[in-house]
Amino acid sequence: xxxxxxxxxxxxxxxxxxxxxxxxxxxxxxxxxxxxxxxxxxxxxxxxxxxxxxxxxxxxxxxxxxxxxxxxxxxxxxxxxxxxxxxxxxxxxxxxxxxxxxxxxxxxxxxxxxxxxxxxxxxxxxxxxxxxxxxxxxxxxxxxxxxxxxxxxxxxxxxxxxxxxxxxxxxxxxxxxxxxxxx
Numbered sequence: 001x002x003x004x005x006x007x008x009x010x011x012x013x014x015x016x017x018x019x020x021x022x023x024x025x026x027x028x029x030x031x032x033x034x035x036x037x038x039x040x041x042x043x044x045x046x047x048x049x050x051x052x053x054x055x056x057x058x059x060x061x062x063x064x065x066x067x068x069x070x071x072x073x074x075x076x077x078x079x080x081x082x083x084x085x086x087x088x089x090x091x092x093x094x095x096x097x098x099x100x101x102x103x104x105x106x107x108x109x110x111x112x113x114x115x116x117x118x119x120x121x122x123x124x125x126x127x128x129x130x131x132x133x134x135x136x137x138x139x140x141x142x143x144x145x146x147x148x149x150x151x152x153x154x155x156x157x158x159x160x161x162x163x164x165x166x167x168x169x170x171x172x173x174x175x176x177x178x179x180x181x182x183x
Contacts (some may be wrong), residue, residue, distance in 0.1 A: 002069040005100035007176060022171055032129065032163035032172045037099050039064055040091040041073070041138075041155040055150060056090040064102055068092040070088075076172045105141075106157070107177040113140040119181035122170060129163030131173060132156060 016031050027030050043056045053070050060068035070087035082088070094102050111117060114136075124132040136154045139146050163169035174180055 003097075005097050005104065007100040007104045007150070008097070011100075011176065015172065018175055019168070019171060023168060032161050032166050034099065034103070034172070034176065035095070035160045035162055037094045037102060038081060038091060038158040038160065039068075039094070039102075039155055040089060040158070041153065042089045044088060045151075050087075052151075053087045053090065056153075059138055059144060060090050060092050061154070063138070064092045064094055064098070066092050066094060066098055079122075103120045103176060107179070109142050110135075110140045111179065113142075119179045122180045125166035127166060129161045129162070129165060129169035131159040131169060131178075133159070137179070 003046070009079060011033070016028060019025065019031050041056055041060060043052050045052055054093070057068045059068060068090050068093070071089040071091055073082050073084055073086050073088045076084050078081060120133055124134075126132065134154060134156055137152050138144055138155060139149065139152060157168075159173060161169045161172055163172055170180065
C-alpha cells in the first residue's frame with residue numbers, strides 16, 4: 001500500500017465533509033483544495049556576496065525537502081548596484097505529497113516554536129482565496145541547525161487554493177490546521 005500524508009488523508013476524510021456542511025456544496029469537486037505552497041526568500045545582500053544565495057538555496061532545500069532555485073533580477077537598478085540577471089532571491093514550489101508534508105511540519109513543529117505565538121494573522125488573504133504568511137526567522141524550522149546559519153532571515157509562504165472567496169479559503173486552511181488569531 002502506498003504512503004499517504006496525514007493531512008492529505010485528513011482532507012479526504014474530514015475537511016471535505018466539514019466544508020460541504022458549512023458552505024452547502026452540491027458536488028465534491030466544488031470543495032476548495034490546496035493547490036500548491038510557494039516558499040520564497042529575498043536575498044538582497046547577494047548583490048555583494050554571491051555565497052549568500054547558495055546558503056539560502058541550501059536552507060530552503062532543507063526546510064521544504066525539494067530543491068530550491070535562485071530567482072533572477074528582471075532589470076538594472078543602479079542605486080542598488082543591481083544588474084539584470086543577477087540572483088537576488090530563492091524560491092521553491094511544493095505540490096502533492098511534499099506540499100502536505102511541509103504543511104504538517106509547519107503546523108505541528110515550526111509555528112509552535114515562534115516566540116510569543118498566539119496565532120497567525122487573518123489579514124494575509126488576497127481576495128481570490130490565496131493566503132500569504134510571513135515568517136520572520138528561519139530558525140523556527142527544526143531542520144535548520146542554529147550553529148550553521150550565517151544570518152537570521154525571514155521568508156514568505158504562499159498558500160494557493162482553489163477557493164473562490166477568502167472566507168472559503170480561511171475555512172479550508174483552518175480545517176487543515178493553520179492556527180488563525182481569534183478576533
